[in-house]
Amino acid sequence: MLIATPIKDLKMRKLAPLLTILILFVAVTPAFATIYEFTPSQPDLFDLDHSKYYLWGINWTPVAGEEIVSINLAIDDINNWDDYNNILYIHLLERMRTGLAVRTDYQGGGDSIASWASNNHISDLLLDTYTDSDGGVGGDVIDYLYSFSASDIAYFNLFAADGNFGLGFDPDCHYWNSGVRFTIETRAIPEPASMVLFGTGLLGFFFRRRFA
Ligand SMILES: [Ca+2]
Ligand SMILES: [Ca+2]
Ligand SMILES: [Ca+2]
Ligand SMILES: [Ca+2]
Secondary structure, three states: OOOOOOOOOHHHHHHHHHHHHHHHHHHHOOOOOEEEEEOOOOOOHHHOOOOEEEEEEEEOOOOOOEEEEEEEEEEEEEEEOOOOOOEEEEEEEOOOOEEEEEEEOOOOOOOHHHHHHHHOOOOEEEEEEEOOOOOOOOOOOEEEEEEOOHHHHHHHHHHHOOOEEEEEEEEEOOEEOOEEEEEEEEEEOOOHHHHHHHHHHHHHHHHHHHHO
């Protein structure tokens, strides 16, 4: 069992106000989180038709003074048409003309985004593949969510540095869904100057208490 111990030690008594201020500071500092959300012009990407692949170009420039905390790709209510083929390839692209482009692969050719990127000399990263666990229309209809790893975010920062990047989807077979969303969450990078000021203030407070 945990029992709260009173602060008996003299040193700790002196440090207590300092700790209180630190805790207050953490508690009152707003997170400054900003969410940037993107949806393709056709929100469900035409239900990810098996005979196509989709290239979605997005213009977004990393904001000075902000760092990326998380990036998520969501596809709501995804469900495969049948299990003749059952794989959806999802790529991050270094660049892509803004908006949505639909190309044809007749459901074949494996990962058509990888081939397209290679043929067009565009750097790309295979983010994920999705397979419907029950194969077909029955059973599971799930909300797919892919959260970028730290390494994915590093690639994203590289790809988006010039203000443009893309996402590529190759469904082989058909994936019904009710919408695709791409979300970037950032937070303000603490400014070194204000941290120094804050530190100086704390020190001042501590010494005033100590030598008063
Ligand atoms: Ca396809
Ligand atoms: Ca394909
Ligand atoms: Ca299913
Ligand atoms: Ca780029």
